Amino acid sequence: MSNNPFSTPDSTNPPPERSGQGNQPSYGAQPDYGQQPGHSAPGSKFGTQGYQPGSYGGPLERPKEFGLLLTMTLVIFALDLVSTVLGLIPVFTGELEDTMRTEMEAAGASAADIDTALSLIAVGAGVFALILLIVSIGLYLLVYFGLRAQKNWARITGIVLGILGVLFTLGSLVTGLGAAFATPVMIVSSVVTLLWVAGAIYWLILAFNSKVAGYLRQPKQA
Secondary structure, three states, rough: OOOOOOOOOOOOOOOOOOOOOOOOOOOOOOOOOOEEEEEEOOOOOOOOOOOOOOOOOOOOOHHHHHHHHHHHHHHHHHHHHHHHHHHHHHHHHOOOHHHHHHHHHOOOOHHHHHHHHHHHHHHHHHHHHHHHHHHHHHHHHHHHHHHHHHHHHHHHHHHHHHHHHHHHHHHHHHHOHHHHHHHHHHHHHHHHHHHHHHHHHHHHHHHHOHHHHHHOOOOOOO
C-alpha cells in the first residue's frame, strides 16, 4: 500500500457504516407507523371501512309497520264490503220498505203516493249502492297495489280517503242513529261499520308512522 497521503482509499476495503444509519428508509419512503409485523391494515388505505349493506345511505329495510299497513288495508276492505252488503239487505227484502211505509202513513200520505215513492227509493238506493261499491273496490285496490309497489302517493291517497271515510261514516251513524238499530240486520250492519271505523283509524295511525313514511319516501333503487 502506498504511503502517499493524497492517494484514494482502497476500493476493496470500504469504510465501515456509521452506527444507527444502516436501517434508515430511503428518501421519500414513509415508515409504517402502528402496524404490527405480519398483519395487514384493515379497511381501505384511508383508514375507513368499506360499504356495508344497511349502513348509512343504504336502502331502508321494510319495517313491520308497513306489513301491518298492507294487512289492515285488506281487513278494512273486507269490512267495508260486508257492511255494504248488509246495508242492502233491508232494501231488497222489504224490511226498510215496511218501516218507511209506516212513517209515510203516519204523515198522511196516500197509498198510491207511498207505493210510487217506495219504488223510486228502492231503485235509486240499489243503483247508488252498486256505483258506490264499484268505486270503493277500485279505490281500495288502487291503494293496496300502490303500497305493494312502495309508492308514497298510495299512502297519501289512502290517508285522504281514510279521513274522509271516517268523518262521513261517523256522521251518518249519528244522524241515522234510529234507523241503524231498527232491524236485526241493521244492527249487525252498524256493528260492522263501527269495526270498520276502528280499523280505518288504526290504518291511519300506521300510515302516519315515521318508519312507514321514510320507507316509502326513500329513492327507489335502479
